[in-house]
Amino acid sequence: MQTAFRSFNLVRNLSTKPSLFNSTQLTKDKYPYLRRGPYAKIETTDIHFFQNILGVNYVITDQTELVPYNVDWLKSVSGYSKCVLKPKTTEQVSQILSYCHKRDIAICIQGGNTGLVGGSVPVFDEIILSTSAMNDIISFDKLSGILVCQAGCVLENLMNYVQNEGFIMPFDLGAKGSCQIGGNVATNAGGLRLIKYGSLQGSVSGLQVVLADGQILDSLSTLKKDNTGYHLKHIFIGSEGTLGVITKVAIQCPNAPKYVNVAFIGLSSFHKVLHLFENIRSKFSNSLSSFELMDSVAIKCVCENIGLKCPIDDGLEFYVLLELSTDHSFMTKSLQDFLEESFMQKIIEDATSADQPSQIESLWKIRESIPESLLRFGYVYKYDITLPHKYFYQILPDIKERLNNKFNVKAISGYGHLGDGNLHLNVATTAHNEDVVSELEPYVYEWTSQYKGSISAEHGIGFLKRKYLKYSKSQLEIDIMKKLKNTFDNRQILNPYKIFP
Ligand code: FAD
Ligand code: 2HG
Ligand code: ZN
Secondary structure, eight states, rough: OSSOOOOOOOOOOOOOOOOSSOOSSHHHHHHHOOOOOOOOOHHHHHHHHHHHHHHGGGOOHHHHHHHHHHHHHHHHTTTOOOOOEEEOSSHHHHHHHHHHHHTOEEEESSSSSSOOOOOOSSSSOEEEEEEETTOEEEEEEETTTTTEEEOOBBBBHHHHHHHHTTOOSOOOOOTTOOOBHHHHHTEEESSHHHHOOOOOOHHHEEEEOOOOOEEEEEEEEEEOOOOSOOOOOOHHTTTTTTOOEEEEEEEOOOOOOOEEEEEEEEEHHHHHHHHHHHHHEEEGGEEEEEEEEEEHHHHHHIIIIIIOOOSEEEEESEEEEEEESSSSTTTTHHHHHHHHHHHHTSOOOOHHHHHHEEHHHHHHHHHHHHHHHTTTHHHHHHHEEOOOOGGGGHHHHHHHHHHHHHHTOOOEEEEEEGGGEEEEEEEESOOOOOHHHHHHHHHHHHHHHHOOBBBBBSSSEEEEEEGGGGGGGGHHHHHHHHHHHHHOTTTTOTTTTOOOO
């Protein structure tokens, strides 16, 4: 077993933006049964109105410039919006929404456009309201750890900002270089450290939101405790752009841990992965800040398609990346002893550990590059499910059997946030094929529902999963959600065709 870290080359700056050339089929052609809602079509007078509010540079109508805003990161859906608006202030958003509400113009709200369920791009010709120009940090209180910022701040910029103050953001995602805090809140993003720092529902203390008719709802509380009536912020966390435009976020940041240790571990069976998880939790309990599973297919894809190198024996069935965050200097030794012991007990086959930032980053890069590495094949069918731990990997052999030697499938991989019971099942092919979809859906959702799991653990429902909401929500729950939608957006102008079947 290795205990010393071996360095290896990294491919940096993975692209997270679609190219200017749109090769993605239009959503309206891919799903011909869809009908455009009775919304107004954009006219020159509308464009002039928007230009008056925002200035000409913040209204995009050029055909080529529009492309990356119309296509999602996965290149699975594409709208044909003729107009992107880039407000800088809440007041501008309010004016835009008030106007669109009166004119019956449909709007798709877009942050970093890294969403994985087709929610961030228009389905037809909805105008796109991009929050990218709303990127001011408003305040940071070192006593409370509360950061207040505009919704368009890129997550990585916020991470760097609070790090300089001795804090961390309470969550982290592979898309951090592009995704925005507003989009993170709108999707209730989970990510890599939820096991220790909890979900955004716990760490977001307040939000400012512009409602569909242009009213500004100021719930931007920076208080840790506030039980005065209903917590309206929770309605918007995870609302995926269907209830209002999040314009400002107040979020609680934890103090940066003094010591971070990461281990990259190889194991020969899934049973042993669970054994390791049980042991590490009982030994390090609250210090465990990540427990990520990667199967051999995921590692192979990262190595072959991205060019990264597996830091340990690359012939094993499963790999775990675990992270400990503490204020205790003895953690490096404790972790190495733990790995040594697990090796002696034949729970793990190989491992390497790191406690220096650059080494830690290199190990994380392997995990964070998995989505990109699978997409390099051409097209990926993605399932993001929560399951009880004992069934976590059990769907993989079933799927392999269903797709066995058919459809020129390039990879079937299971990876994800095992610590939170969140599996990412990815099937990669060279191009989209409806026959593959028919093999996978509703099969995956039925399977998940049978084990009382969730059909969307962290990515949301968006456009791609709306037909399957019923596998995780009862009819009564869906009816109440619809009533809420009507209360907040009676003209259905915000992100139409999303979430609801
Ligand atoms: P977008 O993609 O632009 O939008 C997502 C949704 O939010 C859309 O429905 C949009 O209408 C809505 N929205 C955006 N901004 C606002 C706003 N200001 N007000 C109201 N609605 C808004 N997700 C995880 O949960 N965990 C992960 O570990 C994770 N890793 C990822 C890794 C990669 C490489 C990629 C590409 C994606 C990953 N994601 C992950 C997906 C995740 O949902 C997004 O990355 C992120 O939360 C979306 O932020 P965004 O700014 O890109 O939003
Ligand atoms: C991750 O955990 C993201 O890497 C993306 O949630 C998962 O692409 C996926 O399926
Ligand atoms: Zn994830």
